[in-house]
Amino acid sequence: MPGALDLAGIFVFAVSGALAAVQKRLDVVGMVVLAEITALGGGILRDVVIGAVPPAAFTSVGYVLVPLLATAIVFFWHPQVTRIMPTVMLFDAAGLGLFCVTGAIKALDYHLSPLHAVLLGVITAVGGGILRDMMSGQIPSVLYDRQLYALPSLVGATVATLLWQEGLHGASVSAGAALLAFGLRVAAMRWNWRTPRARGVRD
Template structure:
């Protein structure tokens, strides 16, 4: 039986919000890379749906939600249109975009972990797949834009850790039979606040110990 964390319509609305904000980040990168209108739409779709698509292929949920729910497909196009016409205004609201993106991160790591567990994966793989759901779209976005994924770079504020914390909370709740709408919401909010704090205080992850100058030159 599927865990219905929230009422279906609330869940669906939250999904669309997450998809929308991820699509905005994809569309903005496309504008910065000087892509045309189709490149903007493609990067919006890939960023918004890539993580969930990967998850659904892994757990065997075909066709993936991205191809069976029309709202999932249309929402990134709306984001692309918005950015196409208003990108200077959207960039000026970068702080707002970051806040929404953090909300998407929190939401996707929680729903990704829950869905993976519902399809029979173990606790650790479910958490890993929740993380992949949350960050996968952004990695695909950067690969298509021919850039090093910002997820992997040391000079970016923590992005994976908030999602790992959120996913881990969910599997612990499942393990101790505490998963419900309230505890799920708690995990979403924790991941969200951690990401916001990472942005505000520029938290970063360490690089390998004893790095030599030869390696630093490449940086």
């Protein structure tokens, strides 16, 4: 996976964090913190769990600077960014696809079991958004909004893990799994697929 793709995923997640801060009327400190935590939180959780410390976010300068750039853009042009929100969500889906795959593969590189690699792929993809929502004073949207968000990342992480176990380790294999998760996420948005609540819990 080229670093440019990684930075692109971080950028998009950071935009969503900074926008959440604007919607909550936080100040510029809140914007920076939510941008950084949304973009880097999932990967930090993964790296702390697998013992890859300092986490990548604390060894790469770019990982810290890109969310600052996203914050600056949202600071000045948040009305315009909000207007192109459907496009932002498309990039967010790309970040989701990318992170679930790179997260799972890094866990496999650290000798975790396939099941735990899948779990860490999902944590990498959705962990930052969960932390963003917890710091914004709301229940993480992935836990209740019934959109297919975690599930595409589960599929992408599972496929990447199974292929890795078959000895298929290349960038094109990773790209395929990421594209699958991306496509599922986009399809879920397009046709409004929903996850169920427990049996008998009404709408």
